[in-house]
Amino acid sequence: xxxxxxxxxxxxxxxxxxxxxxxxxxxxxxxxxxxxxxxxxxxxxxxxxxxxxxxxxxxxxxxxxxxxxxxxxxxxxxxxxxxxxxxxxxxxxxxxxxxxxxxxxxxxxxxxxxxxxxxxxxxxxxxxxxxxxxxxxxxxxxxxxxxxxxxxxxxxxxxxxxxxxxxxxxxxxxxxxxxxxxxxxxxxxxxxxxxxxxxxxxxxxxxxxxxxxxxxxxxxxxxxxxxxxxxxxxxxxxxxxxxxxxxxxxxxxxxxxxxxxxxxxxxxxxxxxxxxxxxxxxxxxxxxxxxxxxxxxxxxxxxxxxxxxxxxxxxxxxxxxxxxxxxxxxxxxxxxxxxxxxxxxxxxxxxxxxxxxxxxxxxxxxxxxxxxxxxxxxxxxxxxxxxxxxxxxxxxxxxxxxxxxxxxxxxxxxxxxxxxxxxxxxxxxxxxxxxxxxxxxxxxxxxx
Amino acid sequence: xxxxxxxxxxxxxxxxxxxxxxxxxxxxxxxxxxxxxxxxxxxxxxxxxxxxxxxxxxxxxxxxxxxxxxxxxxxxx
Numbered sequence: 001x002x003x004x005x006x007x008x009x010x011x012x013x014x015x016x017x018x019x020x021x022x023x024x025x026x027x028x029x030x031x032x033x034x035x036x037x038x039x040x041x042x043x044x045x046x047x048x049x050x051x052x053x054x055x056x057x058x059x060x061x062x063x064x065x066x067x068x069x070x071x072x073x074x075x076x077x078x079x080x081x082x083x084x085x086x087x088x089x090x091x092x093x094x095x096x097x098x099x100x101x102x103x104x105x106x107x108x109x110x111x112x113x114x115x116x117x118x119x120x121x122x123x124x125x126x127x128x129x130x131x132x133x134x135x136x137x138x139x140x141x142x143x144x145x146x147x148x149x150x151x152x153x154x155x156x157x158x159x160x161x162x163x164x165x166x167x168x169x170x171x172x173x174x175x176x177x178x179x180x181x182x183x184x185x186x187x188x189x190x191x192x193x194x195x196x197x198x199x200x201x202x203x204x205x206x207x208x209x210x211x212x213x214x215x216x217x218x219x220x221x222x223x224x225x226x227x228x229x230x231x232x233x234x235x236x237x238x239x240x241x242x243x244x245x246x247x248x249x250x251x252x253x254x255x256x257x258x259x260x261x262x263x264x265x266x267x268x269x270x271x272x273x274x275x276x277x278x279x280x281x282x283x284x285x286x287x288x289x290x291x292x293x294x295x296x297x298x299x300x301x302x303x304x305x306x307x308x309x310x311x312x313x314x315x316x317x318x319x320x321x322x323x324x325x326x327x328x329x330x331x332x333x334x335x336x337x338x339x340x341x342x343x344x345x346x347x348x349x350x351x352x353x354x355x356x357x358x359x360x361x362x363x364x365x366x367x368x369x370x371x372x373x374x375x376x377x378x379x380x381x382x383x384x385x386x387x388x389x390x391x392x393x394x395x396x397x398x399x400x401x402x403x404x405x406x407x408x409x410x411x412x413x414x415x416x417x418x419x420x421x422x423x424x425x426x427x428x429x430x431x432x433x434x435x436x437x438x439x440x441x442x443x444x445x446x447x448x
Numbered sequence: 449x450x451x452x453x454x455x456x457x458x459x460x461x462x463x464x465x466x467x468x469x470x471x472x473x474x475x476x477x478x479x480x481x482x483x484x485x486x487x488x489x490x491x492x493x494x495x496x497x498x499x500x501x502x503x504x505x506x507x508x509x510x511x512x513x514x515x516x517x518x519x520x521x522x523x524x525x
Contacts (some may be wrong), residue, residue: 250520
């Protein structure tokens with residue numbers, strides 16, 4: 001048995017079951033899916049903001065290209081029209097997340113998902129810091145409804161989802177209405193007691209915690225859990241480790257990005273939102289508070305999809321003598337431009353390929369380091385804008401930095417580096433294939 | 449007369465999917481693996497569904513398998 005076979009067997013025995021567990025564990029899945037479902041809202045906010053600064057700011061890159069600032073001297077006045085979009089997206093992300101997690105858990109446990117989600121949201125505000133009374137009017141701080149409240153939202157969502165789903169199944173706690181009562185009323189009364197119990201428990205728990213920790217539950221969880229985890233993510237080693245694990249899983253047929261999604265979101269969600277808020281306030285990505293986020297991976301190390309396979313396609317066109325490689329390369333170009341690499345992953349194949357496994361893991365790690373170095377030494381600004389993952393290659397770096405041309409050039413440089421990394425391995429894979437074919441032909445020449 | 453659709457399933461952990469899907473039968477489909485390779489397998493789906501519907505059905509079926517949520521796989525006609 002070869003080294004690769006042993007490695008493969010080991011992965012099958014240990015990694016696949018762990019990845020399967022992670023991917024099917026209901027709390028992990030509930031968190032992952034909540035962020036996935038909230039993603040279009042936050043992305044929409046980010047894109048509107050990007051357009052706001054790219055088109056309506058006099059120094060925006062689209063405004064400069066089209067001379068909009070000269071054609072419309074008062075262009076910047078219209079920026080305020082779109083600035084409030086963040087108030088309805090990332091600035092209230094915790095509210096979406098608490099609702100969605102409680103709902104997802106209820107779906108998994110086959111309980112009333114809508115009322116579970118609403119109860120989660122209700123509970124989130126029961127434990128929320130008290131209103132501030134200023135000159136007779138009540139004000140609610142927005143500090144914890146956005147990025148900083150994410151961990152409380154996750155914890156409350158999970159707890160409420162579990163309690164609600166379990167309590168609502170208890171026959172003793174159900175109020176059963178006669179059949180003549182409208183279904184919506186019967187549905188509400190069925191879960192009335194579970195909601196009352198959850199409300200009471202959280203109100204009492206909150207009061208107890210407030211008695212011991214004056215700054216409140218949100219501040220407590222933020223300091224004890226969210227900040228340490230965010231700090232773990234705030235370095236290049238964490239990024240590279242996450243990318244290596246994700247790509248390694250991919251090679252062995254496991255959905256890497258899905259498997260690490262819950263951990264990744266917990267580590268980077270707040271940093272991404274804070275960066276976006278910084279851009280909204282300052283109109284530039286320069287100086288964004290969290291330069292090291294997972295966005296670096298998308299901006300410099302994911303062209304063509306996991307393993308930066310756009311570089312592999314180019315390497316095939318440059319050095320591969322095998323017609324089948326070139327044919328698969330041709331088929332893979334169009335989806336690869338939009339970071340979809342299914343044809344090449346299974347066509348070449350890359351999956352379980354002992355030669356291509358090395359550049360598939362190495363190239364993204366190298367590019368993350370290149371991107372991070374450029375940001376760290378302030379050659380380019382941090383990737384502060386969210387950009388759809390299907391955006392073609394280096395454009396993610398360009399748009400993510402708010403239109404920085406050097407970031408675009410660096411993106412192409414990363415693609416060139418990736419191609420150089422893949423070239424010797426494509427040549428080796430070609431030779432391996434040729435020798436396999438020769439061996440097969442020799443075997444078939446043996447007289448029967 | 450039921451339709452017979454030949455489909456191809458590709459996955460790095462094809463054995464997990466093979467164990468789950470070979471001779472699978474429910475009220476809508478019956479699946480037989482005709483060829484098992486290192487990273488893919490050819491299957492024959494006997495069903496009243498169209499080919500496109502069969503691809504979707506098999507995808508959902510594999511997703512619901514014990515390892516399905518973790519695995520990266522494709523189903524093609």
